[in-house]
Amino acid sequence: MNVGKLLETVNTLAPLDYAFDDDFVGITVGSRDSKVSGLAVAHELEHSVLDYSIINNINTLITYHPPPLQKIVKEDGTETLEEDSLTKKFRESGLNIITIHTAQDVCHGGNADSLVNLFKMTETKVFAHTTGEFGAGRFGNIQKTSNKKFIKTVESKLNTKVLRTNEYFQNIKEIDTVAILPGSGTQFIEDVISKVDVFITGDISHRYLLKGDETHLGLIQVNHLSTEIPGMKKFVNNLSNELGTQLEYFYNKYYE
Numbered sequence: 001m002n003v004g005k006l007l008e009t010v011n012t013l014a015p016l017d018y019a020f021d022d023d024f025v026g027i028t029v030g031s032r033d034s035k036v037s038g039l040a041v042a043h044e045l046e047h048s049v050l051d052y053s054i055i056n057n058i059n060t061l062i063t064y065h066p067p068p069l070q071k072i073v074k075e076d077g078t079e080t081l082e083e084d085s086l087t088k089k090f091r092e093s094g095l096n097i098i099t100i101h102t103a104q105d106v107c108h109g110g111n112a113d114s115l116v117n118l119f120k121m122t123e124t125k126v127f128a129h130t131t132g133e134f135g136a137g138r139f140g141n142i143q144k145t146s147n148k149k150f151i152k153t154v155e156s157k158l159n160t161k162v163l164r165t166n167e168y169f170q171n172i173k174e175i176d177t178v179a180i181l182p183g184s185g186t187q188f189i190e191d192v193i194s195k196v197d198v199f200i201t202g203d204i205s206h207r208y209l210l211k212g213d214e215t216h217l218g219l220i221q222v223n224h225l226s227t228e229i230p231g232m233k234k235f236v237n238n239l240s241n242e243l244g245t246q247l248e249y250f251y252n253k254y255y256e
Contacts, residue, residue: 003060003096004032006039010062010098013238014110018134019103024066029087030096036060039243041236043225043251045086045097052250053095060096062239064104064232067097104235106134111182111231116140118157118230121178127191128181137188139179139196147172147218154200154220158230162223166209169218172197182227186219193217202227225255 007027019025038058042049044065053061067087083091090097105111116124116138124140126133145153147169155161179192184203192199193215202224212219229251236249 001036002032003027003030003034003036003098006036006060006062007032007098009242010100010239013235013242014100014104014107016100016103018106018130019101020130020136023102024069025099025101025103028063028067028097028099029091030060030094034059034096036096039245040248040250041232041239042249043228043232045090046250046252047086047089049250050086050090050093050095054093059094060098061090062098062100064099064101064228066099066101100235102130102136104231105136105182105228106130109234109238111228112136112138112180114231114234115180115182115227119153119178119180121180127179128185128188136183137179137181137185137191139177139192141176142178144174144176147175150175150198151220154222158222158226160223160226162226164204164209164221166212166219168213168216169198169220172218175218180227182231183224189217200227223255225251 016025038056039060040058041062044063045067068084070082070084072082119142121140121142124138126135127139128137129135151163175197177196179196179199181188181201185201186204186208189208189211198218198220200220200222202222204219204221209219236247240247
């Protein structure tokens with residue numbers, strides 16, 4: 001099997017056309033004609049993943065996050081994106097990389113839908129649309145609970161103690177409507193204001209916490225990877241079944 005054929009299989013599970021237009025997905029390093037002689041899945045590129053791949057003769061990786069790039073500003077003021085040093089090391093080592101990122105967030109059964117299942121959300125709707133019916137976020141109903149109990153639920157479901165809330169969240173007595181978006185999604189906060197009691201996502205900046213206070217929206221910031229790992233574990237299992245082999249999945253547990 002070559003990388004192009006593998007990409008076709010990946011595309012059946014996380015169709016790349018559903019990703020955000022400006023996302024860096026598909027074959028991000030390497031060639032579609034290269035033969036796959038060893039395969040693993042990594043949440044993102046890390047030196048430990050590179051070392052493991054070299055030692056174990058893995059020449060192809062499927063990653064969730066795109067390979068890191070660096071912005072170069074030329075003398076005329078124009079900007080370009082070039083490989084950073086880590087990405088260059090992977091390419092020079094002869095690895096091929098297929099990246100799925102937001103295609104995996106939005107697809108049926110992907111990262112967002114996995115969170116819906118975890119929190120037993122009902123009557124869900126999609127927001128943060130990419131194309132057609134597809135979008136990165138979900139909002140809907142949950143069984144009514146207190147804010148203190150809900151915090152414990154989030155910690156348990158997402159296997160994390162890294163939680164941050166805004167002031168308004170502490171004043172909510174009962175929660176029965178929730179929005180959730182894997183990764184970082186506060187740029188879509190306008191989509192859920194007045195529609196839910198609480199919005200869960202990662203990497204919430206101070207100004208968005210204040211905006212939640214102003215608009216009476218409870219915000220919970222969780223560890224970024226914690227919202228992506230449940231769906232990625234499902235993706236790895238599905239891909240393993242498609243290929244008839246159990247794939248290794250690497251992610252940095254420190255950030256869970």
